[in-house]
Structures are given as structure tokens and as C-alpha cells.
Amino acid sequence: MDYILDGLNTAQRAAVSSPASVLQVLAPPGSGKTKTLTARVAYLLSHYGYRPQDVICCTFTIKASREMRERIGKLMGDDVESRLILGTFHSICRRYLVKYGYLIGLRRGFGIADSSDSLAIIRRILKGSNFSIQPNAARSQISYQKAHGVSPDEFSARVKARNTKFAEQQELVHIYRAYESALATSNLLDYDDLLLRCADLLKRHPDCVSNVQAVLVDEFQDTNRIQYELMNLFASRNRRITIVGDPDQSIYGFRSAEIRNLTRMQRFYKDTSVVLLEDNYRSSGSILISAQDVIEQDSSRPPKKLQPTHCIGTMPVLRKLPTPVAEAKWMVQEIKRCIAMAGKLLKYSDVAVLLRSASLSRHIESEMGRMGVPYKMVGGSRFFDRVEVKLLLDYLRVVSHAENSDALLRVINVPSRRLGDESIKLLSSGAEEANVPLWDFVRDVAQGRRSTKKPLSSQANQGISTFVGLIQTGKQKLLEWKDNSAPRNLLQFFIDKLSFQEYIRKTYQPDEEGRWSNVEELLSQAEDTAEEKTEQDDSLPEIQGVKQQQSHPGEDALARFLANVALSTDTVSQEGEEQKEKVTISTIHAAKGLEWPVVFVPGVYEGSIPHSRADDPDEERRLLYVAMTRAQALLYLSFPLESQSGFETKQTYLTSFLPDDIIANRFRLVGPRLEENVVYQIADILRRPRPLVEDMLKGLDDLPSTRDDRWTADGVDMSNTVIRWDGSEAPNACQEPFPKRRRCEQVQSSTTTYFSSPNYTMTNASNFSVQSTSSVGFSTARNYIQTNPPPRAEPGQSIKNVTSTAGRKKGPSKSQNSNQSTSSNAQKPQTPGDAIGHPKHAASNPVTSKPSIPPKLAGHRPQARPRLSRPTFEPAETNNYSWLTDLLEGAENPASGSHTGRQNDEIPNAKRNKVQADLGSGELKSSSGQTGGVRQAATFHATTMSTLHNPATQVGRKTLGIRRNLGNGWEARMNRERNGYSR
Numbered sequence: 001m002d003y004i005l006d007g008l009n010t011a012q013r014a015a016v017s018s019p020a021s022v023l024q025v026l027a028p029p030g031s032g033k034t035k036t037l038t039a040r041v042a043y044l045l046s047h048y049g050y051r052p053q054d055v056i057c058c059t060f061t062i063k064a065s066r067e068m069r070e071r072i073g074k075l076m077g078d079d080v081e082s083r084l085i086l087g088t089f090h091s092i093c094r095r096y097l098v099k100y101g102y103l104i105g106l107r108r109g110f111g112i113a114d115s116s117d118s119l120a121i122i123r124r125i126l127k128g129s130n131f132s133i134q135p136n137a138a139r140s141q142i143s144y145q146k147a148h149g150v151s152p153d154e155f156s157a158r159v160k161a162r163n164t165k166f167a168e169q170q171e172l173v174h175i176y177r178a179y180e181s182a183l184a185t186s187n188l189l190d191y192d193d194l195l196l197r198c199a200d201l202l203k204r205h206p207d208c209v210s211n212v213q214a215v216l217v218d219e220f221q222d223t224n225r226i227q228y229e230l231m232n233l234f235a236s237r238n239r240r241i242t243i244v245g246d247p248d249q250s251i252y253g254f255r256s257a258e259i260r261n262l263t264r265m266q267r268f269y270k271d272t273s274v275v276l277l278e279d280n281y282r283s284s285g286s287i288l289i290s291a292q293d294v295i296e297q298d299s300s301r302p303p304k305k306l307q308p309t310h311c312i313g314t315m316p317v318l319r320k321l322p323t324p325v326a327e328a329k330w331m332v333q334e335i336k337r338c339i340a341m342a343g344k345l346l347k348y349s350d351v352a353v354l355l356r357s358a359s360l361s362r363h364i365e366s367e368m369g370r371m372g373v374p375y376k377m378v379g380g381s382r383f384f385d386r387v388e389v390k391l392l393l394d395y396l397r398v399v400s401h402a403e404n405s406d407a408l409l410r411v412i413n414v415p416s417r418r419l420g421d422e423s424i425k426l427l428s429s430g431a432e433e434a435n436v437p438l439w440d441f442v443r444d445v446a447q448g449r450r451s452t453k454k455p456l457s458s459q460a461n462q463g464i465s466t467f468v469g470l471i472q473t474g475k476q477k478l479l480e481w482k483d484n485s486a487p488r489n490l491l492q493f494f495i496d497k498l499s500f501q502e503y504i505r506k507t508y509q510p511d512e513e514g515r516w517s518n519v520e521e522l523l524s525q526a527e528d529t530a531e532e533k534t535e536q537d538d539s540l541p542e543i544q545g546v547k548q549q550q551s552h553p554g555e556d557a558l559a560r561f562l563a564n565v566a567l568s569t570d571t572v573s574q575e576g577e578e579q580k581e582k583v584t585i586s587t588i589h590a591a592k593g594l595e596w597p598v599v600f601v602p603g604v605y606e607g608s609i610p611h612s613r614a615d616d617p618d619e620e621r622r623l624l625y626v627a628m629t630r631a632q633a634l635l636y637l638s639f640p641l642e643s644q645s646g647f648e649t650k651q652t653y654l655t656s657f658l659p660d661d662i663i664a665n666r667f668r669l670v671g672p673r674l675e676e677n678v679v680y681q682i683a684d685i686l687r688r689p690r691p692l693v694e695d696m697l698k699g700l701d702d703l704p705s706t707r708d709d710r711w712t713a714d715g716v717d718m719s720n721t722v723i724r725w726d727g728s729e730a731p732n733a734c735q736e737p738f739p740k741r742r743r744c745e746q747v748q749s750s751t752t753t754y755f756s757s758p759n760y761t762m763t764n765a766s767n768f769s770v771q772s773t774s775s776v777g778f779s780t781a782r783n784y785i786q787t788n789p790p791p792r793a794e795p796g797q798s799i800k801n802v803t804s805t806a807g808r809k810k811g812p813s814k815s816q817n818s819n820q821s822t823s824s825n826a827q828k829p830q831t832p833g834d835a836i837g838h839p840k841h842a843a844s845n846p847v848t849s850k851p852s853i854p855p856k857l858a859g860h861r862p863q864a865r866p867r868l869s870r871p872t873f874e875p876a877e878t879n880n881y882s883w884l885t886d887l888l889e890g891a892e893n894p895a896s897g898s899h900t901g902r903q904n905d906e907i908p909n910a911k912r913n914k915v916q917a918d919l920g921s922g923e924l925k926s927s928s929g930q931t932g933g934v935r936q937a938a939t940f941h942a943t944t945m946s947t948l949h950n951p952a953t954q955v956g957r958k959t960l961g962i963r964r965n966l967g968n969g970w971e972a973r974m975n976r977e978r979n980g981y982s983r
Contacts, residue, residue, distance in 0.1 A: 004042050004075065011277050012036045016043050020273035024220075024262065025244045028306050029629035030282025030595070033244045034064070037218055038071040040242055045080065050213045052083035053541040056234050058227075059088055060219035062568055064593070068218075085540070089227050090191060090567050093198035097189075098559075099540050099548040100208050104201050108549060109559070111401035112566040113188040116385070118179075120406045125178045131171045138175050145176065146192035147224045147256035149199075152177045185437065187403045191567075195226045202233040207546050210237050220245030224256040228264065241269070247302060248295050249626050251589060253619050262302075280306050282595055284313025284685050287635050290666040291628040294657055298618050310685045314678050316628070316635040318604075318658065318667040319708075320715035324360075324640045328367035331600055331638070334671050334708060335373060335583065338598060338634065340699030341674040341706065343691025345683055348374055348581040352596040354588050354627045356609040360602060361585055368583065378586035384565050388504060388515045389522050393565060395494045396487065398439070399474040400558045405431075405438035412442070415503045417463030426452040427464075443468050470497060478554045486554035487561040488526035495519065529561055588627045597686055599631035605639040605652040621657050633682040636671070641715050671708030 005013050012032060015025045016039040025040075027033035041057055044050050059065040065087045073081040085092060097106060113121070122135045122142075145155050155176060159169040183190065189197060202209060215235040217223065220243035223231070235241050243265070250259040258264075266272045280288055285308035292306050321327040331353065339346045353375075355361055361377070368375045384393060391414060397407040409428070413419040430452050431441035444450035446461075446468040456464070474490060481489050494500070500519065505512045540548065551559075584596065601624070603609065610620035628635060643652050658667075672678060676693065683690045700706065711717055 002043075004039050004046065008032075008036070008039060009279055011275060011279065012039070015275040015277065016040050017047075018273060018275065020271070021240045022265075022269040022272045023242045024265070024272055024274045025242065025277065026246060026274060026302065026304060027244055027277040028246055028248065028280065028304065029626070030280045031277040032279075032281060033246075033277065034068065034071070034218070036277065037216060037242075037244045038068055038075065041068075041072055041084070041216060042075045044214050045076065048213075051541075052080050053085065054211050054213040055084055055216070056092065056209075056212055056214070057084060057086040057216045058092060058218065058231070059086070060222055061593075062088060062091075062564075064218060065091075088567065089223075089230060090194045091563070093194045093230070094563055094567075095540060096198050096201060096208060097194065098551075100201055100205065100546065101197065102549050103205050103208075104197065106197060107187050108551070109187070109401060109555070111186070111188045111397065111404050112194070112563055113183060113186075113190045113404075113406075114566045115191075116390075117188065117404070117406050118190050121179055121182045122175065125175055125182070129174075131175065133168070133171055133175070138172065141172055142176050142179060143192055144256055146196055147226055149196065149226055149229075152180055185403070186405055187401065192226075195230060199226055199230055199233060202230070202236075205546070206233070206236055207543060209234050211541050211543055213238055214240040214242070217241070217243045218245075220261065221247050221250040221259055222252050222255075222257045223261050224258060225261075228258070228261045232268070239269070241265075248622055249592065251592065251619060251623050251626055253616055276304050278305050278307045279309055281309050283629060283632055283635075284308065284310050284681075286312050286315045286666070287628065287631050287633075290316050290635075290662070291625055293662045293666055294621065294628065295625040297657065298621060300618070311681050313633060313681050313685060314672040315668045316631075316637065316666065317671055318663055318669060319636060319638040319671070319711075320669070320713065321638060321640050321711060322715050322717060323642055324363045324603075324644065325367075326711065326715075326717065327602055327638050327640045328363040330708075330711060331364060331602065331636075332367050332371045332373055333704075333710060334636065335598075335600075336371075337671070337703060337706070337708070338674065340703050341696060342679050342682065343695030343699065345679060345686075345688060345691045346597060348583050350597040351600070352584040352586060352591065352594075352598070352630065353600045353602065354586055354591050354630060356588060356603060356611060356623065358587055360608070364585065364602065373583060374580060375583040375585055378584055378590050382568065383518070383521070384568060386515075386518055388508075389518050392491060392494060392500070392519065392522060393562070395471075395474070396490055396558060397562060398471055399478060399490065400555065400562055402439040402471070403437045408438055408442070412467055413463070415498060417466055418457075418459040419463045420460070423456055423460040426454060426456065429453070439471075443472075470494075473497075478558060479552060481554040481557075483553060484529060484557045486557040487529060488523060490558065491523055491526055495523075526561065529564075588623050591630055592626055595630050595632055597632045597682070598634040598636075599627070600636045600638070601627045602638050603640075604637045604655045604658065605643070606655055607643075607652070608639075609655055609657070624655070624657050633685045634672070637667070669713035673707060 002017075005016060008016060009032075012035070015023070015036050025033065025036060027036065037057075041055065044055065045052060057065075057068065059068060069081040069084070069086055072084070072086075073079075085095070087095075094112070097110070101110070102108065118139055119135050122138050126133070126135060126138070150158070152173065156173045159173055162169075183193070212234055215231055217231055222245075231241065231243075245262065247259050247262055250257060283291075288306040288308045295301065319327075319330065321330050335348075335351055338351075339348065353361075353364060365375065365377075367373075383389060391411060394407040394411045397404050398411060402408070405428075409424065412424065427442055427445065428438060430445075430450070431438045434441055434450070441450060442464060445452065445456075446464045474493060477493055478486055478490060501516055504515050504519070508515050542548070586594075588601075604624070609624055610617050614620045628637075637658075639654060640652060642649055644650075676696070679696065680690050704710075710719060
């Protein structure tokens with residue numbers, strides 16, 4: 001069998017080896033699309049004989065292109081990956097413009113304006129006007145027009161034709177034109193210009209891509225109109241195209257991505273072949289089914305299914321919480337519970353919190369900080385945007401591209417050269433009046449060929465001369481280096497000449513070490529670029545009849561390094577976070593393409609998702625779908641019952657993407673019980689070793705509870721709720737006293753006599769004795785009768801009813817009450833003076849030796865913390881107990897001890913049957929290949945107050961689900977006691 005097809009499933013092999021010229025591979029989340037696309041490239045090279053330099057492969061991110069290059073290198077070898085035209089659309093377009101841009105009038109040595117450069121230009125335009133539009137909004141509008149191929153003149157014509165919001169749109173027309181003029185003066189291209197100018201080049205000179213044999217595009221659903229046109233232009237000669245995408249994951253509409261490109265492509269290429277990849281290798285079956293139900297509400301999507309390859313796993317959670325603060329508290333508690341009860345299976349880095357908008361992170365970050373949960377934010381500033389790093393890069397930009405006036409302004413007085421704001425303003429205005437780049441004007445002033453309107457001070461003149469000399473020396477040095485070492489050498493030159501380490505020490509004294517380590521990291525990256533042999537360069541294959549523009553090797557290496565920096569979208573975390581285990585907090589947009597074992601999606605209510613300002617509800621639904629399919633084993637959705645905006649609190653409503661039928665069949669309302677079999681399923685899904693029972697027990701010591709029970713399923717806070725001995729709830733501990741332990745201020749006076757005896761023995765029918773270690777608290781029946789006469793009957797009431805009403809006490813059973821004789825005065829109200837240990841009682845009872853309770857603690861009612869244990873453990877060995885309730889769903893494999901099923905309270909029968917029916921079979925396969933059937937339904941026995949007081953309903957004594965087979969002696973005694981105390 002062909003080695004390229006090894007390890008591929010049937011659908012993946014069909015996609016890789018397809019003979020179709022135009023192929024669409026629709027790949028849902030976790031279906032192995034990157035693996036399929038990589039194998040497709042290798043297959044075309046090996047079976048069709050294409051040269052690597054004749055194949056264009058476009059990715060969506062630089063990270064994806066690096067990963068793909070590494071995979072192709074391992075699969076093909078011989079440095080094939082270095083000769084491929086592989087990268088993002090922007091980087092590939094830049095390569096063609098560097099070589100052929102002169103054909104459309106593009107000046108040699110153009111620079112790239114990154115986001116900060118574009119905003120700086122727009123702010124400078126707005127500074128001298130009274131326009132009301134914000135810089136970011138203006139930049140977004142200009143980018144939108146460029147993504148649709150609309151020039152300033154065309155935009156102006158459209159505004160006049162529509163004649164709607166004319167004043168506001170006319171402002172934008174003016175800004176658009178001024179922005180384009182500023183870019184042209186500085187010989188800069190922004191991100192959108194790279195695509196527009198390349199499309200213009202290939203339309204006018206299609207011979208530039210006449211060698212291209214095949215074009216492959218990843219994440220096709222995220223392409224905009226210009227990128228779609230570029231794909232067609234790249235493949236214009238041979239019309240061989242392979243795209244990989246998923247319309248269900250099209251979530252970048254705000255970047256002008258068009259999901260219609262899929263159908264547009266099918267209409268343009270009539271012979272388009274479509275292959276569906278449906279096997280999911282990421283998530284559990286229950287997660288996939290719930291996500292499928294959400295996305296299938298969009299009837300316009302292409303019909304396709306998600307087929308799980310893992311076991312069904314635990315059901316996703318949809319949690320109601322009272323407030324956003326409570327939602328954050330619950331999230332942190334559930335994270336800790338999952339990690340603790342899974343043994344050493346899960347870490348903080350396995351957990352992600354995915355947000356629709358970054359503003360939702362405030363309470364979550366606060367609670368994680370308060371509870372000591374480490375976390376990191378994704379989508380923060382880039383490494384190259386850090387102040388000390390950007391400063392050095394701006395020096396390199398001025399050397400490489402002196403027309404970049406914004407970069408020049410950022411470095412002309414850093415470190416200080418005694419150039420004040422007034423001096424810099426005179427230089428900038430002089431350059432504008434002379435209509436020359438700022439660098440040309442500054443250089444002429446330093447060399448005496450020009451002058452400013454007002455004379456500069458001698459210190460300012462000296463500073464300008466020093467700066468110009470430094471830049472010109474850097475330009476000369478650059479010409480001496482004729483290889484990829486130029487960026488690294490030039491960086492070291494400026495660090496030495498500027499005494500940069502001393503500058504950082506004086507300027508950023510509290511954080512000098514961290515900032516200097518960033519400088520060292522920048523040097524290291526420049527060194528890696530120089531030494532990495534497989535890194536793709538700007539070379540393109542020679543095409544007969546089309547001349548390529550040549551440049552100096554050192555200048556070319558520096559320009560390529562700066563272009564990679566400008567086009568980089570990789571963000572970084574804070575110092576040292578990469579080495580620590582931390583929870584990831586990210587927006588859903590930034591999380592696309594990633595996965596985590598445990599995923600939380602808070603704020604799933606109307607106004608959040610779908611967002612209140614969203615224009616396309618279908619895209620908002622796809623956002624929720626993308627968030628859900630990031631989870632591998634555990635998925636939690638949550639929403640607060642009320643939200644707060646400023647000082648206003650309003651009620652929230654669950655997102656319309658989760659209707660009642662989906663909730664009823666696909667979600668549980670509280671966190672799962674993490675029994676052993678559930679933890680083992682998580683391990684199988686993650687392909688990790690199953691944890692030891694000892695490790696799972698160790699994590700329980702610091703947990704307040706082994707269940708998600710701080711809030712009810714309806715979002716009611718249970719933290720102040722008292723649980724009585726029979727399992728019922730006392731919602732307010734201050735209003736309703738605990739039945740077994742009276743609060744001091746609610747106990748009325750009594751003349752009960754207490755005694756103390758260290759040798760007191762309590763006997764019962766079982767003839768066992770317990771030596772008393774308490775000095776107070778026991779009373780004889782005779783003393784109780786003497787001090788508590790029978791109650792008198794009210795008119796119309798019998799003595800029997802009075803006695804049964806006043807004398808009845810709540811407790812485990814009557815036999816236990818008679819044996820222990822505890823709290824014998826609990827049948828009637830008492831005053832604080834007669835409470836056990838109260839000073840008043842101690843004074844009247846000289847026998848009492850126990851110290852009295854301080855008055856300030858008299859209202860305190862201590863409750864013993866229950867000893868935590870795992871919800872369910874299998875018996876270690878065969879014994880004489882008959883286990884009645886431990887029948888689990890799913891077969892137990894005696895050989896491995898694995899459980900492919902789950903507890904019956906994990907998935908109710910109705911939900912379990914529906915999930916199994918949706919999976920299409922009564923059998924489920926785990927990731928290890930084990931198959932389990934469905935066990936018998938478990939039988940649960942519960943002891944309630946009604947069964948204790950009604951002998952007719954009692955078939956046999958229930959003892960926590962266990963029937964002891966110890967002969968007739970114990971059972972006969974229990975029957976006698978039941979006959980005597982059943983009422």
C-alpha cells in the first residue's frame with residue numbers, strides 16, 4: 001500500500017487520492033483535515049510528478065503553515081518543503097510583489113504597515129480635522145472596502161449614488177483617500193494592499209503564475225472575496241484546485257469572510273467533486289451529538305454528520321447560576337473538583353474558558369485570582385508589540401525602509417537626544433510642506449541642505465546629526481552582510497551603539513530583567529531565522545519572458561525578517577507562563593483550531609450569544625458550535641439568571657440556540673458524578689493512562705463536596721442550607737433550628753437534672769456497650785418524666801393526640817432514641833438559660849464539669865464536616881454482602897477492569913436510549929476498541945420517613961443498599977424491633 005495513505009481512514013484516502021481536478025474536502029472539527037491536506041500535497045508531488053515550486057499551498061495562519069511544512073518534511077524528505085510556495089495568502093502575495101511588483105508600478109523596497117502603523121496614520125489624519133469617527137472604526141471601514149475590492153474613487157461614487165448618511169460617509173471617503181496617499185508617500189502597503197496589489201498584478205500579467213500546476217487552500221470558509229479571486233488567479237493556467245474547509249465553522253464575518261465562497265466555487269467549476277470527512281477523533285459521542293443538534297438548526301448548511309470514534313462519555317452540562325459572580329464561583333469550584341477527583345489525569349492546562357466577548361472575563365479572572373487558580377489570557381499583545389522589542393524593530397525598519405515616517409518618529413528621540421516635541425513638530429511640518437518623506441527632510445537638515453521654519457537649538461541639531469549618522473552607518477553595515485545573518489548582526493549593532501541594556505536599566509528599573517530577556521529572545525529569533533535551512537525564502541521559479549526584480553542579499557534577508565514580523569499573528573502570554581500549568585481564558589474566535597480536554601462556555605444567554613450587536617444569527621450559532629467542539633471529554637455551558645450592565649441588573653434568558661428538546665435530551669443540569677468509570681472514560685478519550693484509585697482518593701481532602709451541589713439545578717444557592725438527618729432541607733438555619741442540636745438562644749428553661757460519670761455504659765438489645773467520654777448530656781427516663789409532666793389536653797383534643805404531637809421527636813429511629821437517650825428535652829421549646837453548657841445551667845448543676853460556652857459564641861451551631869469519599873467504588877473482594885444498587889450501565893471488562901458504561905444517575909434512561917439510538921447502534925466502541933453492551937437497569941432502594949412509619953410498605957430492612965446475610969438471628973431481632981417501633 002502507498003505509504004502516503006498509511007494511517008488514513010476511507011474518506012481521507014478518497015480525498016487524498018482523488019483524480020478530480022477541482023476538489024472540495026468538507027472537514028468538520030477533529031476530522032484530521034490538516035493531515036489530509038498534507039497527504040494530498042505529498043500525493044500530488046509523488047504521483048503526478050509536480051515540482052514543489054509549482055505547487056501553491058495557502059493556509060490561514062503562520063502557525064498552520066509551519067505545522068504543515070514540518071509534516072511534509074517528515075513525509076517527503078529531501079527539503080521538499082523548503083521549495084514549496086507555502087504560507088498565508090498575505091505572505092505568498094508579498095513574494096510575488098517583491099519579484100514582479102515593478103510590473104504594476106510598485107517601487108522597489110516597499111514596506112508593510114502593520115496594525116499600529118495603520119492606526120498611527122489614521123490618527124494623524126484625524127488630528128487636524130473635526131471628524132467624529134474613531135480611528136479604529138475608520139480603519140475597520142477602510143479594510144472592509146478593500147476586502148471587497150473597492151478603491152477610494154469607487155467608494156466615493158457609491159456614497160454619492162446611495163445618498164444615505166452622506167455626511168458621515170463623506171468623512172470616510174476623505175479619510176480613505178488621505179490614508180492611501182500617506183501609504184504611497186511612505187512606500188508602504190497595508191495587509192489588504194498585499195492582496196489587492198497581487199490580484200491586480202496577476203490580472204494584468206497572468207504569466208507570472210503560468211508555472212503553477214496545483215493550488216491548495218486550507219480553512220477555505222474563512223476566505224474573503226479577494227482571497228477567492230486570488231485562488232482562481234493562481235490556478236488560472238491549469239485549473240487544479242483542492243480546498244479544505246467546513247461551512248459550520250465560518251465565524252470571521254467581521255473580517256469580511258464569506259461562507260458563500262463554497263457555493264460560488266461550485267458554480268464556477270462545474271466539475272467540482274466533494275468529499276466529506278465525518279469521523280471525529282477529538283470529542284466524546286455525547287459532546288458531538290449535542291453540537292450536531294445545535295448546528296442542524298441552520299437548514300441552509302450542507303447536510304453532514306459527525307461520527308464519534310470515542311465512547312459516548314459523560315453528558316454535557318447546562319448550568320443555571322443566580323448571578324455572574326456565582327457563575328464564576330461555580331466555574332472555579334468545578335475546575336477544582338474535576339482535577340481533584342480525576343487523580344493525576346487532568347491538569348490546569350487541560351481546562352479552557354471560552355468567551356463570546358472578552359468583557360465576560362472580569363468576574364472569572366477575579367475569582368480565579370482569589371481562589372489561587374493559575375490562568376493565562378489568549379489573544380493578548382504580540383511578542384513583537386512589547387515596547388523594548390518594537391523599539392529595536394523600528395530601528396531596523398528605518399534602515400530597511402527609510403520612508404516609513406511613523407517608525408522614524410518613534411525612534412528619533414529614543415533614547416533621548418534632546419529633541420523636544422516642538423523640534424519634532426517643526427521637522428514633520430517641514431517635510432509635509434516640502435512634500436518629501438520625513439527621512440529625506442531630516443537628513444537634509446542634518447547635512448545643512450534644508451532648514452526648518454524656526455531655528456533649532458544647538459542640542460537639537462546635535463541630536464539630529466547623531467541620529468542620521470547612526471542610521472546611515474546601519475545602512476552601510478547592511479551592505480557588508482550577504483546572507484541571512486543580516487537581521488541578527490544589525491540588531492546587535494544597534495544594541496551596542498545605543499547602550500540598550502543600560503537604557504533599559506535606567507528606564508524600566510522595576511522590570512529590567514524581564515525586558516532585557518525579551519531583547520535576548522528577539523536576538524535568538526533572528527539567529528534561528530539565519531540558521532534555519534528549511535525556512536522558505538522569497539525565491540520563485542524562473543519564468544521565460546518574465547523578468548524578476550533582484551535585490552541585495554542582506555537587504556532581502558532583512559526585508560523578509562521584518563515582513564514575517566509584520567504578518568505574524570501569534571500572541572504570547574506573560575513571562576514564564578509557557579512553563580506553568582494554567583487555565584486558558586480565550587475568546588471563541590481565538591480558540592478556533594484548538595482543543596482542550598475540559599471546556600467551559602459561560603454566558604450562553606440572549607444578548608451574549610447571539611450577541612446583541614450581531615448582524616448574522618447563523619454565524620452566532622456557528623460560534624457556539626465551534627466552542628462546543630473544542631471540548632474533548634467534558635463540556636460545560638452556563639448562564640446567570642441575571643446580568644449587570646453598569647448599575648442596571650436585568651433578567652437573562654437562555655440562548656435560543658438551545659431549545660427545550662435539546663436540553664431535555666442532550667444536557668444534564670448539574671456537573672457529572674465523577675465515579676471511577678467516568679474518569680476511566682475520560683482517560684480513554686484523551687488516550688492517557690488510567691489513574692490509580694489511590695491517586696483519585698488523595699485529591700478529595702480539600703474538596704467541600706464530591707458533587708456539584710453548591711447551587712441547585714435551578715440556580716438556587718445552597719451554601720446556607722441545613723440538611724437534616726433524613727435528607728430534607730432547612731433553607732434558613734437561623735429560622736429553623738437543627739433538629740438534633742438545638743441553638744442556645746432557642747432553648748427554653750428546664751429543670752432537667754444531668755449527671756456525669758466516666759464509667760457510664762449504654763446498653764441495648766445487641767448487648768454492646770459504649771463508655772461515655774462526655775461529662776454532660778445524658779438523663780434518665782425517670783428524671784425526664786419527673787421534670788417534664790405530660791402535656792394537658794386543650795378543649796376538644798384527646799390526651800392521646802396531645803401526647804403523640806408533643807412527644808414525637810425527629811430522629812433516626814425509635815430504637816436508637818431509646819438506646820442513646822440523647823437530647824431528651826428536645827420535645828419542647830427551651831430557653832437559652834437551660835442549654836447544655838450554658839452558664840445559667842452550670843450554676844444550678846454543680847456536677848457539670850464541662851466549661852461553659854462564651855456568650856458571643858452562643859449562637860454558633862457547629863456542624864461536623866462529612867468525610868468525603870468517591871461516589872462509587874467497586875468492592876475489593878468477594879464478601880457476604882449482596883449489593884443491590886451497584887448495577888451500572890455498560891459492560892465491565894473483567895480482564896482490564898474498565899467500564900464502558902456509566903452510572904444510571906449519569907444519564908437518565910430516556911436520554912440514554914435516545915443517545916444510543918442517535919449513534920445508530922446498541923453497542924458503543926471505546927477508543928481502545930472495547931465494545932460494551934447495555935447493562936440491566938439498576939434497582940435503587942431508598943429509605944424514607946414514610947417507610948419507617950408504615951410497616952405495610954416495608955418488605956425488608958434496607959441498610960444503605962446492602963442486605964446482610966448473617967442468618968435469622970439479626971433479621972428476627974429487626975422484625976421484633978420493627979413491630980414495636982413502626983408507629
